[in-house]
Amino acid sequence: MLICTVNSNPILKLFGIKYPLIQAGMIWCSGWRLASAVSNAGGLGIIGAGSMYPEVLQQHIRKCKAATNLPFAVNLPLLYPEIEKHIAIIIAEKVKIVFTSAGNPALYTPILKKAGICVVHVVANQKFAKKAADAGVDALVAEGFEAGGHNGKEETTTLCLIPIIKVAVNLPLIAAGGIATGRAMAAMIALGADAVQIGSRFVMSEESSAHEYFKHAIAAAKEGQTKLALKSLTPVRLLDNPFAECIHMLEKQGASKEVLAEKLGRGRAKKGMFEGDLIEGELEIGQVSAFIDQIMPAKSIVNEIINEYNQTISHIATQQY
Amino acid sequence: MLICTVNSNPILKLFGIKYPLIQAGMIWCSGWRLASAVSNAGGLGIIGAGSMYPEVLQQHIRKCKAATNLPFAVNLPLLYPEIEKHIAIIIAEKVKIVFTSAGNPALYTPILKKAGICVVHVVANQKFAKKAADAGVDALVAEGFEAGGHNGKEETTTLCLIPIIKVAVNLPLIAAGGIATGRAMAAMIALGADAVQIGSRFVMSEESSAHEYFKHAIAAAKEGQTKLALKSLTPVRLLDNPFAECIHMLEKQGASKEVLAEKLGRGRAKKGMFEGDLIEGELEIGQVSAFIDQIMPAKSIVNEIINEYNQTISHIATQQY
Numbered sequence: 316m317l318i319c320t321v322n323s324n325p326i327l328k329l330f331g332i333k334y335p336l337i338q339a340g341m342i343w344c345s346g347w348r349l350a351s352a353v354s355n356a357g358g359l360g361i362i363g364a365g366s367m368y369p370e371v372l373q374q375h376i377r378k379c380k381a382a383t384n385l386p387f388a389v390n391l392p393l394l395y396p397e398i399e400k401h402i403a404i405i406i407a408e409k410v411k412i413v414f415t416s417a418g419n420p421a422l423y424t425p426i427l428k429k430a431g432i433c434v435v436h437v438v439a440n441q442k443f444a445k446k447a448a449d450a451g452v453d454a455l456v457a458e459g460f461e462a463g464g465h466n467g468k469e470e471t472t473t474l475c476l477i478p479i480i481k482v483a484v485n486l487p488l489i490a491a492g493g494i495a496t497g498r499a500m501a502a503m504i505a506l507g508a509d510a511v512q513i514g515s516r517f518v519m520s521e522e523s524s525a526h527e528y529f530k531h532a533i534a535a536a537k538e539g540q541t542k543l544a545l546k547s548l549t550p551v552r553l554l555d556n557p558f559a560e561c562i563h564m565l566e567k568q569g570a571s572k573e574v575l576a577e578k579l580g581r582g583r584a585k586k587g588m589f590e591g592d593l594i595e596g597e598l599e600i601g602q603v604s605a606f607i608d609q610i611m612p613a614k615s616i617v618n619e620i621i622n623e624y625n626q627t628i629s630h631i632a633t634q635q636y
Numbered sequence: 637m638l639i640c641t642v643n644s645n646p647i648l649k650l651f652g653i654k655y656p657l658i659q660a661g662m663i664w665c666s667g668w669r670l671a672s673a674v675s676n677a678g679g680l681g682i683i684g685a686g687s688m689y690p691e692v693l694q695q696h697i698r699k700c701k702a703a704t705n706l707p708f709a710v711n712l713p714l715l716y717p718e719i720e721k722h723i724a725i726i727i728a729e730k731v732k733i734v735f736t737s738a739g740n741p742a743l744y745t746p747i748l749k750k751a752g753i754c755v756v757h758v759v760a761n762q763k764f765a766k767k768a769a770d771a772g773v774d775a776l777v778a779e780g781f782e783a784g785g786h787n788g789k790e791e792t793t794t795l796c797l798i799p800i801i802k803v804a805v806n807l808p809l810i811a812a813g814g815i816a817t818g819r820a821m822a823a824m825i826a827l828g829a830d831a832v833q834i835g836s837r838f839v840m841s842e843e844s845s846a847h848e849y850f851k852h853a854i855a856a857a858k859e860g861q862t863k864l865a866l867k868s869l870t871p872v873r874l875l876d877n878p879f880a881e882c883i884h885m886l887e888k889q890g891a892s893k894e895v896l897a898e899k900l901g902r903g904r905a906k907k908g909m910f911e912g913d914l915i916e917g918e919l920e921i922g923q924v925s926a927f928i929d930q931i932m933p934a935k936s937i938v939n940e941i942i943n944e945y946n947q948t949i950s951h952i953a954t955q956q957y
Contacts, residue, residue: 323954323955324955333957334957440859440860441858441859459793459795460781460782460793461781461792461793461795461796468860469859469860470860470863470864471782471859471860471923471926472780472781472782472793472794472795472814472923473793473795474780474782474793474794474795474813474814474815474820474823475782475814475859475923475924475926475927476859478817478819478820478927479859479926479927482927492795493793493795493796494795496799498799498826498827498828499795499799499827501826501827501952502795502823502824502826502827503823504826504952504955505819505822505823505825505826505948505949505952506819506820506822506823507819537762538761538762538790538792538796538797538800539761539789539790539791539792542791543791567890568890569888569889569890602792602793602796603796605792605796605800606796606799606800606803621957624956624957625956625957627826628826628952628953628955628956629956631822631825631826631949631952632949632953633644634644634645634825634949635945635946635949635950636654636655636942636945636946
């Protein structure tokens, strides 16, 4: 078997990790337990700060540092109300890698870069990819329509998005959305990505802080049971449940933004994903939930994906014409 | 370079072709000129019968046979009003391969099979994949959300659909939707498909009968400029134009099926795709239109894709861990 040196893949070099496999930072699911387990398995684990008060984030960073000597990152949604407190903690705790999302990277990228932090921004279209590059980020995550949680208005799928971003911006590129297996990882590397970011599959890890009820609902999910909702506010992919059905119904009836925002209210994601309210809660998950049935240790997920990836690469090497 | 023998890929064996690259049968775009050019280049060309009267189909089949000695196919939308006349012509003209779509394969598959015809059915979900397998088809096309034209209600993207269909049904599998390059072809083979079907890229061939104005509109199209419309009737991916905008507006306002069907009327696809009416016509095209800029001979498209595919396979062979 060929062994890829760290230097041959820009993402491995940038982060100092073994495999080009990144665990997405996810609200209510990815705390220090999951992030450190993925980093210890050779990928890059990410703490999802979007669902944490500043002091909670600080605790998670400290526990993560205690649980692994390997690189990990923090995901920072830029629209978070106490973002400046988050950034101060990230800098004070000497976090080395930050993934930013959901907002304009122009304001905070220079602050993070000045503190010596490697900055990666999540985008769903070419326009924001170029903005992020102009802001000075070190790499991009391009996330397609099939991804769980917040999503682009263009509805561009991962298969179409990666070539669009690759041509537009000359930065290391991480593919996200629709990736849960080694085969899909190999597909994304073939398509031109340098690495993959995987969310839903890690929601279904033992170390994820998703509520057991939510995990069981994901295991039971079939194709067509996630849908993009709230397109007029911020598009978000949700697992079908009574709350999501209600939103879809309102949207079909042509409900206004205000009506939808009122129905959404506050705290729905916590209620669903963390507290396990499968009726009234918001359940963010990707289309790949259709074929994720098992809850596994994060390390086993990483190993399974990398093994299948290597087998796939060996197999297709014989398929030339 | 390794040379793949015909027998190692079930699609090559089934169709007797050189490359696992199939040109989608497309209304108003793929007549005998395009189909024969693709078959002569080593792929499988398909005549799109859905926009042809029976006698027109017969002429296209005869001209295709005169233009190539290599295998070609006919695509047959099963909801076509004069389907039995189409089938009689296909059998009388000894067409060897038929791709069926848009309808239930249970009724016509046995008739085609009895005539010694290889039958492939196009699906967008597991349920219809199983129905098609039960009906006795020889292979499946699994077509994702990003594809142009008619589309599944589940909105499952190609990246998520291929693994779902592969697990559900043990038949040779052709991936469709979002594929326009050799890299994307390699990605689909890595994901587990045996072959790819490519539509939009061949609309942009010299041999396609799409109107020049439509081709120029595709060349100019950017990301986010196709959208899935008419979800309450039959979902269809359309290029943005005044007609599509009107449909999207009606849908946002919660218009009934009847209102939408009346606005759609009849003959819109011909008007747009064949006659070049970019205002009032229906323009069916995939998300990949965002990065297809050139009109090329079909042979050059096939060669470019296969060359890039082979380069991609060689490159990723070094990317193991």
